[in-house]
Amino acid sequence: MESTDDGPPDALRRSPTWLMGQAGIHAQRLLNERMAEAGAHRWHYSVLSALADCGPLSQASLGRHCRLDRSDIAAVVGELEGGGHLVREPDPLDRRRNVVTITAEGDRRLRRLGALAVEAQEDLLAPLDAGERARLIATVERLVEHQAARQGSGWA
Amino acid sequence: MESTDDGPPDALRRSPTWLMGQAGIHAQRLLNERMAEAGAHRWHYSVLSALADCGPLSQASLGRHCRLDRSDIAAVVGELEGGGHLVREPDPLDRRRNVVTITAEGDRRLRRLGALAVEAQEDLLAPLDAGERARLIATVERLVEHQAARQGSGWA
DNA sequence: CATATCTCAGAGAGACTGAAATAG
DNA sequence: CCTATTTCAGTCACTCTGAGATAT
Numbered sequence: 001m002e003s004t005d006d007g008p009p010d011a012l013r014r015s016p017t018w019l020m021g022q023a024g025i026h027a028q029r030l031l032n033e034r035m036a037e038a039g040a041h042r043w044h045y046s047v048l049s050a051l052a053d054c055g056p057l058s059q060a061s062l063g064r065h066c067r068l069d070r071s072d073i074a075a076v077v078g079e080l081e082g083g084g085h086l087v088r089e090p091d092p093l094d095r096r097r098n099v100v101t102i103t104a105e106g107d108r109r110l111r112r113l114g115a116l117a118v119e120a121q122e123d124l125l126a127p128l129d130a131g132e133r134a135r136l137i138a139t140v141e142r143l144v145e146h147q148a149a150r151q152g153s154g155w156a
Numbered sequence: 157m158e159s160t161d162d163g164p165p166d167a168l169r170r171s172p173t174w175l176m177g178q179a180g181i182h183a184q185r186l187l188n189e190r191m192a193e194a195g196a197h198r199w200h201y202s203v204l205s206a207l208a209d210c211g212p213l214s215q216a217s218l219g220r221h222c223r224l225d226r227s228d229i230a231a232v233v234g235e236l237e238g239g240g241h242l243v244r245e246p247d248p249l250d251r252r253r254n255v256v257t258i259t260a261e262g263d264r265r266l267r268r269l270g271a272l273a274v275e276a277q278e279d280l281l282a283p284l285d286a287g288e289r290a291r292l293i294a295t296v297e298r299l300v301e302h303q304a305a306r307q308g309s310g311w312a
Numbered sequence: 313c314a315t316a317t318c319t320c321a322g323a324g325a326g327a328c329t330g331a332a333a334t335a336g
Numbered sequence: 337c338c339t340a341t342t343t344c345a346g347t348c349a350c351t352c353t354g355a356g357a358t359a360t
Contacts (some may be wrong), residue, residue, distance in 0.1 A: 006220040007304075009209030010272070016277045017187040018291070019296045021198075022223065024180010026303040027266060028355055042177075046168060053165035064162040067178065069328060072342060096335045096341040100194040114167070121172045127302045132295055133172070139284065139292050140175045146283045147182040148163075182315060216317060225352060251358045252317040 030123050034116040040109075043076045044085075045067060045117060048110040051086060051102040058097040067148075085109045186279050190272040196265075199224060199232045200241075204266040207242060209256040214253040220299060223304075241265045 012018045031042045046066040051057060054065065063073040077100055080086045085106035091097040102110070125133050164226035168174045187198045202222040207213060210221065219229040235255055236242045247253040258266070281289050 006217075009206045009221055011205035012211055012222070013297060015205075015273060016293050016296075017183045017273060018198070019281055019293060019300055020176075020183035020245060020280065021301045022235070023178050023185065023296050023303075024177050026300065027173045027176035027180065031177065042174070046174070049167035050165045053167055054196070058341075059161075064166055066168070067164070070342075071328070071344080072326085094336070094341085098342070099186045104277075108176065115175060115212075115299070117171055122305075123172055124176065124299065125304075127298045132290065135291065136295050137170070137172050139288055140172075140179050141169060142183065142283045143280065144175055147179075150279075165343070183331075214317075227320080227352070243323070250317085281342085 025126055027120075030120040031117060034120040035113060038116060040095055040113055041076075042074065044080060045110075045113045046078060046086065047073070047076050048102060048106055048113065051100060052107065052110055056099050056101040058091065059100060060097070062100060080106065083109070159269065183276075183280055186276040187273060190276040191269060193266055194272060196269055199267045201266075202309060203229070203232050203236060203270065204241065205263055206255060206309075208263065208266055212255050213258040214247065214250075215256060216253070218256060232264060237260065239265070 027043065035041050035045060046068065047062055050062055050065040057065065059073050059077055061071060063070050077086065077088060081088050084103060086100055086102050087101050088098045105132045129135065184198065189199050191201060202224065203218060206221040208220055214231055215229050216226060219226050231241065233244060237244050242255050242256055242258050242261060244254045247255045284292065
């Protein structure tokens with residue numbers, strides 16, 4: 001082992017874009033690891049969350065809510081449908097669309113995944129006290145909203 | 157266009173892991189977009205930063221500093237060598253290793269990429285004032301350090 | 313013999329594109 | 337005619353693994 005030297009150089013440790021990128025990688029890894037304990041993926045959690053919060057949605061709208069590609073939404077919805085966590089039926093008002101609706105079993109699934117997400121969040125935020133967590137989340141939420149608005153156009 | 161409904165559901169907007177993941181995606185995208193203006197990639201910026209901060213390093217050590225895989229380091233170092241931004245020579249003290257050293261041209265390159273990184277960081281942090289930026293960076297730095305320590309073992 | 317480094321080929325996961333079918 | 341939705345096949349960029357050669 002030749003490594004007592006590790007650790008990122010100051011230029012990176014002080015670079016907000018690099019730091020946020022690293023933090024994002026860890027966040028997604030921790031979330032996926034927890035979801036995997038239930039045989040799921042963070043995508044499934046996103047889709048079920050959106051359905052529970054917003055009620056029945058088309059797949060295209062689901063993709064916009066979760067910031068997932070139409071193509072990947074089709075796959076995730078197919079898997080959740082196979083597990084009985086949602087139903088997918090043609091929209092009588094606009095027959096191009098599928099109306100996707102969460103089921104009672106999907107609600108149970110969401111509660112399970114939500115509990116795992118809380119564990120992931122505990123791992124991620126472990127070094128912070130309650131006030132620091134609240135400030136961090138509020139700040140990052142503003143960053144994400146700002147970027148989402150800046151993209152706005154240019155999305156699938 | 158059927159979308160005035162967009163925007164992430166509350167369960168995701170309040171999920172720290174989801175938020176940090178999204179912020180990380182934006183951070184990496186913004187950084188890569190800026191680097192692309194100079195025909196570079198964030199990897200090149202990381203490697204040159206590590207060399208400038210730490211002095212000559214082996215490729216393995218470079219990988220640990222930048223959190224890049226040995227395999228990708230080989231490619232990036234090869235590209236930077238091709239551009240004359242660094243030299244790669246066998247280490248006389250341990251002939252398994254390549255000693256990688258930044259050149260004067262590499263220093264100029266790093267200054268150029270550093271300026272672009274500042275622009276990316278300005279885009280990312282645009283909604284925040286100076287105090288918020290400092291608090292965010294200090295907090296995220298603690299998260300990243302904590303995760304790096306937790307991984308510690310288990311790294312390439 | 314066990315471990316570390318470098319290199320390359322390729323696998324794997326993830327995000328996205330293009331085109332067709334269907335419908336407004 | 338043009339745009340939106342769903343679906344599928346396939347591409348692309350990124351990360352990581354495995355194996356071999358070399359050296360400690």
